[in-house]
Amino acid sequence: MKCCRTYLKNGSYINRNFAIIILHVVFIRGGGAHPAKKNYGEITVIVLNCNNIGFAYGTETIIKNISFNLQENDKAGLVGVNGAGKSTLFKIITGELHQEDGELFISKELVLGYLKQNATLNSENTLWEELLEVFSSLVAMEEDIKRLEKEISAALNQEKLDSLMKEYGRVTDRFSYLGGFEYNSRIRGVLRGLGFLDSEFESKISILSGGQKTRLALAKVLLEEPDILLLDEPTNHLDIAAVEWLEEYLKSYKKCLLIISHDRYFLDSVTNKTIEIENKTCTFYTTNYSGYVRQKAVNREIQEKHYQLQQKEIARQEAIIEQQRRFNREKNIIAAESRQKVLDRMIKLDKPEAAPHQIRMKFNQAVTSGNEVLELDSISKAYGDKKLFEDVSFKVRKSERVFLLGPNGCGKSTLLKILSGRLEASSGRFDFGAKVKMGYYDQEMADLNEDNTILDEVWSVDQKLVQTEVRSALAAFLFTGEDVYKKISVLSGGEKSRVSMLKLIFSEANFIILDEPTNHLDINSREILEAALQDYDGTLLIVSHDRYFIDKLATRIIDMGVKPPVDCMGNYTYFASHFKRNTASQNTSGEAGTITEAKQSHISTKEERSRIRRLEKQLSDAEREIAEIEEQLGHIEGEMLEAATDHLRLIELSDQKVNKEKRLEEVYAVWTDVSEQLEKQ
Structure with missing residues (x-):
């Protein structure tokens, strides 16, 4: 201690x-x-x-x-x-x-x-031994119970036996109360839940990767x-x-x-x-987070509105005071002094602090690709006798945003390396379509030259770029002043990530492959990346574990964690609510869990029709709410004109207007998103 x-x-x-x-x-x-x-x-x-x-x-x-x-x-x-x-x-x-x-x-x-x-x-412990330390007191108590059992079986004196039995009952009751009969199953459950296989439980910690050690540390603190x-x-x-x-x-x-x-x-x-x-x-x-985002936006608008209204009122009062003083009569001077005292007593609102500087990103493409961007035919990858994945086949079409999902180790990143030419497939083939220019973001950022400065590394993408253009882009990515002369080797993971993204922006690719692009990015940077990719007219193939990111961008999801891979049109929410359930049914052992291809096709068609009906209803509801809000805004603006001299009422109406306008923006966003989804049907 x-x-x-x-x-x-x-x-x-x-x-x-x-x-x-x-x-x-x-x-x-x-x-x-x-x-x-x-x-x-x-x-x-x-x-x-x-x-x-x-x-x-x-x-x-x-x-x-x-x-x-x-x-x-x-x-x-x-x-x-x-x-x-x-x-x-x-x-x-x-x-x-x-x-x-x-x-x-x-x-x-x-x-x-x-x-x-x-x-x-x-590092000398096994995974099981490391987590067993959490329950050291229960392990010791378990040894006491075993000792008492031996002494009880050997006791010849009745008085001694009674004493041992009393002690045995007390210890076992305490052991049970503290969860002694469950701690092994708890260890097993947490290890399995965090992705460890039963065969790994007796592995030494020294052979684990950094990510596996982090998962084991999490398992330990959860069990505590x-x-x-x-x-x-x-x-x-x-x-x-x-x-x-x-x-x-x-x-x-x-x-x-x-x-x-x-x-x-x-x-x-x-x-x-x-x-x-x-x-x-x-x-x-x-x-929670989404509620905070909405509330923060409303609060910032209200604070700004209140501050601006007060500043206008202060300016108005100061103008009246100045006018009264210019008249230079006794009653005018008294009136001016009276107003000044009121103004001095007013509690001044602080100017709302500006939001932190945001990265602005825009991906450009030099030429438009053909409609068929990529075709994979029975791609497989094995290392010796160990098959990582096999017979992966799918097509990617222009403007699709395809996400590859699946558990760690199923080969998602390896597949992207094959497509980018970093690795060779064990079997199968893949072909790019006409006029496809590919850009690749590697989560390991192996493409960065550690000896280059930030400026030189970004400039190396296109020597025709002028320095002011490169420096402006770097500044937008928070690399300003002397920072641009830092070596790549000294940068943090997040800084290297931003450099890699900048190189992609200048590459003018029309087909971008991204491997875990949100790693090393904070929430603000993730949202900026999302916005840039939403505006991108090219085609995307992405591996990501960020479900919020997937939900925002995905038009299609391919789950490589099951055989055959599930191919779902829609975002993560739709995939999770529909195809995960179907996948679980397909993977159930025995005939009862088998779904035929015809039945799966029927289910998919039925679900697609149901999804379209829901989208149409959502569009109708949004249009009705937009009309209602616009009508309400008209009434509020009319009341604001009537209450022009009532400061408190004006603030109240202004708050109502801000809230209505905020809601209108949200509904318009829904209407736009749903309209685009329906247009693609």
């Missing part, structure tokens, strides 16, 4: 005891009386409270005035651009760093667990079940099946969660609170 002190503004401190499990899981015991509040007659315990937390490195402020509290059953997402201070806040909460300002309270006797991005594990669980990018290195398993696990977790994640689909599914760090401070939202 070691003592950690949380320092307050006045120099005093709160003692907190830390029980540290050596590895990735850090256990913290909070000190002092925990704050609690009444809620409709019940006690709701606040387990974590941050009050005006601030931290700086030298003269550079990282975070300031961070204030929020979490209750015992809260599941909160911590969001913000890369470098906003999310990991710094985590380190302060765990005691790795000490805040320079503010107060931090963790409820007494609660245990805190922390999953770091770079976890440390005992701390009272406050901090997870830093828990979905990294997980395929979609493992992420969905983790979602269900965390949704049923009965304790407090605080999660840093760029996976928006995951945040929507798991969290009920959102903490955003922006411009060094934070805002707390009582909703």
Whole structure:
């Protein structure tokens, strides 16, 4: 045990005891009386409270005035651009760093667990041995039970036997209460859920990849079940099946969660609170990620509107005051002074801070390809006797956005490497169509020259580009000033990712192949990439585990995780609700689980007709709502003209107008999306 002190503004401190499990899981015991509040007659315990937390490195402020509290059953997402201070806040909460300002309270006797991005594990252990350490007390208790059983079987004295039986009953009851009969199955369930095979359970940790070690560290902290669980990018290195398993696990977790994640689909599914760090401070939202995005947009518009209205009112009053003073009569001077006092007492609204600078991206294509972009015919890949995949066949047509899905290890990235010429297929063939110019984004970013500067690397795509054009694009990707002369070798993963994307932009490709393009990107950058790819007129073939990203872009999904691969027209939501269920039926052993090709075709046709009917109804509903909102906006604008001199009423009507306009934009977006889907039928 070691003592950690949380320092307050006045120099005093709160003692907190830390029980540290050596590895990735850090256990913290909070000190002092925990704050609690009444809620409709019940006690709701606040387990974590941050009050005006601030931290700086030298003269550079990282975070300031961070204030929020979490209750015992809260599941909160911590969001913000890369470098906003999310990991710094985590380190302060765990005691790795000490805040320079503010107060931090963790409820007494609660245990805190922390999953770091770079976890440390005992490389000499097997996977099973590493997770068994979580239940060391139960293992010891199990040994006691075995010892007692031997002593009972050997006891000759009745008094001794009675004593042993009493002790045996007490220990076994305690063992059962603490879950002693389930811990092996819990270990097995978590390992399987996170994608490990039974055959890997006895493998040494030393032979695991970095991604596998991260998954094992996550398994360990989940089994610990701390009272406050901090997870830093828990979905990294997980395929979609493992992420969905983790979602269900965390949704049923009965304790407090605080999660840093760029996976928006995951945040929507798991969290009920959102903490955003922006411009060094934070805002707390009582909703999941999508709700936070909507509320933030509304709040920003309201703040801007209120600020502009107040500025107009201030300017109007100042003009009247100036006019009264110019009259220079006693009654005018008195009136001017009176108005000035009112103006001085007015609580001035701060100008809303500008949103962080956003990357602007636009993919261009030099020429348009033919209608047939790519055809694969029975492509297979094997390494020795091990078959990675076989007989993969499909066609890609112009303007399609095709996503390849499947579990880790099924060969998705390998297939893209074959198509890009990095690897050779074991059998089969593939052909590109007329006028196809391919661009390839490798998640390993092997195409980058480590010795080049950023400027030279981007410029190498097309020597005809002028320097101002390249520098402008680099600036849009947040590479400004002397940054453009940094060597590729010193860049972070996210910076290399942006350089690779820039090279793709200038490549003028009309067929882009992307392998996990959202890795290393924060949410803001992912959304910008989504917008750019939505505007792209060319053809896309993408491997991604980001379901939110897939949902936004996909027009077609091919699941390589089943045989034969499932080919679905639509986005991830449609695929998950229709084809996953059918796939499960096809993979069931025995005749009862078999679906004939004719029956599958009938099901697909029936589902397609049903989908079109739903789209038509959605289009009709959207058109009706658009008409209603436009009519309501007309009434509001009329009332605003009538209330031109009523400041408070004008603010109220302005808020209503902003909300209606926001909703109108959302409905128009739905109408546009549905219209485009129907046009493609």
